[in-house]
Amino acid sequence: MSPSTTPAVHAGAASPARRVAAQAGFETRAILRNGEQLLVTIVVPVLLLVGLVRTSVVELDTAGATRVDFVTPGVLALACVTTAFTSQSIATAFDRRNGVLRLLATTPLGRGGLLAGKVLGVLAVEAVQVVVIGTVALALGWRPEPTGLLPAAGLLLLGTAAFTALALLLAGTLRAEGVLAVANLVLVLLVVGGGLIVPPAELPGPLAHVAAFLPSGALGEGLRGALLGDGVPALSVVVLVAWTAAFGAGAGRLFRWH
Amino acid sequence: MPTTDAPPGAAVVVRGLRKTYGGRDVVDGLDLQATAGAVTAVLGPNGAGKTTTVECCEGLRSPDGGTVRVLGLDPVADAARLRPRVGVMLQDGGLPTGVRAAEMLRHVAAMYAAPRDLHELSARLGLDAFARTTVRRLSGGQRQRLALAAAVVGRPEVVFLDEPSAGLDPQSRHAVWDLVRELRDEGVAVVLTTHLMAEAEDLADLVHVVDHGRVIASGSVPELVAAGPGSSPTIRLEARPGLDVAALATRLAEDDGDAWTAAEPSPGVYTVTGDAGPAALATLTAWLAEQDVLARRVTVGRRTLEDVFLDLTGRHLR
Structure with a gap:
């Protein structure tokens, strides 16, 4: 493959699958080993789940469903946002500032492999989240609609795409400290008024109309529809696809490696 | 431009490289090359364009102009x-x-696919001592x-290698340099940027001196030192400031009939340039004794790479 000027042994690259798998494992371990990341991605969603199910601090119109059946899909949506958006944007922003992205881009992994590894790492962490949150919810009496499980998984993938694209857009354009502040602020705003856990229709004033068109509201409504047995609203899918395209195009054009 | 003008063995060929940030030419028509089995140093002051070039x-x-070929390939298109x-x-x-x-x-x-043996590499570079420490807690070296x-x-x-010795203690630096020499002996083309003269002098087979985005001199260290003015042996003298070394130069010229010049580039540091032999040194010490001046240090030699570098890039701070 290489010309005869090759010195000694020329190593060559590992296979693309091995490179991406290595990067995905590396990213996953980095998130699961980091205390702050673990707090945001696992501890906070579980506490919210238990708190919302076991107390009535937050008034929720569950439309006849049990509280745990109503709250769990929203907590899963939140879990997706914490990993795909909050945790990923902060990690990528600091990796960018510290030159990690540039260094890895010079290895056979390349930029494409780095991106693929990041997405797979996010999905791996989400798998852990779903297992932990699902187990706690089942213990609290959660009975999801079995036919809704597959559509719910599809929606989580779509939500992951939209929020990972947003994470890369932020991480590739703002300073690391700015990303840290914005990512946490946006997470809080989405939890309170983004339609993740509290359905858009139950939000006050104009938020009721706006939230359904946010990626957070679309993901929350879609997961509730799937897992409560009402079916996935077409609007959720359309909204998530549109945001994924918009964030993806923005990140593709504006992401700066330096 | 294709690489047809590249000499055989050229691993890196840069021709007319230009890179502009915000309207400012950071690299401005830079040419350099590096060959397999050799260490090539890109030597220059801070801001000269070394890092942008590598x-x-x-x-x-991506270059704004010119061509870059590494192993005959385009680093962006053939990444x-x-x-x-x-x-x-x-x-x-x-x-x-x-x-x-x-x-x-x-x-x-x-x-x-077939990386180096990690145990061997870790042992050579002394990584074992901090193998289980998180990168965040490591020292710069x-x-x-x-x-x-x-x-x-x-x-x-x-x-x-972009400034490989920055922040290293002497032991680490020698471990790094030994590895660089070994890479060269294995046939690897090593390109390093540095502003450390000792690094370039000890390691480099070829030095490109870069300033203001261009290569202003290229060659081996002996070639660079021999080129230009001041290539004859120089006596470097350190003593108390304010000595009338012009008188010394006159005395030396009278002794051997050669042209001698003397200067005090910084207070208490003198350079006396001419055909410096044993007789000239005896004259110098006799002259010092007459003035009752004790020399702190007297060295005889040609210019160092640092002299060449400062001559080429100027002495002003930037």
């Missing part, structure tokens, strides 16, 4: 083919901070050594 060679930046054959050590390290040193190196090694290990773990044919 980043263009690494495919991290996927080139990456397995090129090792990179960035100036700012680029190491992920949250993982342990050994894990970081293992991870980079996993990108290659430890990070540099880990970054160098990551650059060479894939058995590259070309290695770019």
Whole structure:
């Protein structure tokens, strides 16, 4: 493959699958080993789940469903946002500032492999989240609609795409400290008024109309529809696809490696 | 431009490279080359364009003009083919901070089909002492050594090292230099940027002196030192400031009939340039004795690379 000027042994690259798998494992371990990341991605969603199910601090119109059946899909949506958006944007922003992205881009992994590894790492962490949150919810009496499980998984993938694209857009354009502040602020705003856990229709004033068109509201409504047995609203899918395209195009054009 | 003008063995060929940031030419028509089995130093003051040049060679930046070929390939367009054959050590390290040193190196090694033996590499660069420490807690020198290990773990044919000795203690520096020499002996083309004269003098087979985005001199260290004015032996004298060395130069000229010049480039440091032999040195010490001046240091030699560098790039601070 290489010309005869090759010195000694020329190593060559590992296979693309091995490179991406290595990067995905590396990213996953980095998130699961980091205390702050673990707090945001696992501890906070579980506490919210238990708190919302076991107390009535937050008034929720569950439309006849049990509280745990109503709250769990929203907590899963939140879990997706914490990993795909909050945790990923902060990690990528600091990796960018510290030159990690540039260094890895010079290895056979390349930029494409780095991106693929990041997405797979996010999905791996989400798998852990779903297992932990699902187990706690089942213990609290959660009975999801079995036919809704597959559509719910599809929606989580779509939500992951939209929020990972947003994470890369932020991480590739703002300073690391700015990303840290914005990512946490946006997470809080989405939890309170983004339609993740509290359905858009139950939000006050104009938020009721706006939230359904946010990626957070679309993901929350879609997961509730799937897992409560009402079916996935077409609007959720359309909204998530549109945001994924918009964030993806923005990140593709504006992401700066330096 | 194709690489037809590249001499055989040229691993890196840069021709007329231009790179502009915000209307300012950081690299302005730079030419350089590096060959396999040789250490090529890109020597220049801060801001000269060294890092931008190597980043263009690494495919991290796209040139605004000129051509860059590494192993005959375009670092941007042919990146996927080139990456397995090129090792990179960035100036700012680029190491992920949250993982342990050994894990970081293992991870980079996993990108290659047949990486170097990690135990051997770790032992050579003294990484074992901090293998289980997270990168965040490493000292600057430890990070540099880990970054160098990551650059060479894939058995590259070309290695770019951006200021590899920055922040290293003398022991670490010699460990790094030994590895660089070994890479060269294995046939690797090593390109390093530095502003350390000792590094260029001790390591480099070829030095490109860069300033204001251009190469202003190229050659081996002896070639650079021999070129230009002041190539005859110089006596360097350190004593109390304010000596009338012009009178000394006159005396030396009377003795041997040669042209002698003398100067005091900084207070208490004198250079006396001429055909410096044993007789001239005897005259110098006699002259000092007459003035009742004790020399702190007297050395005889040609110009150093640092003299050449300062002559070429100027002495003003930037």
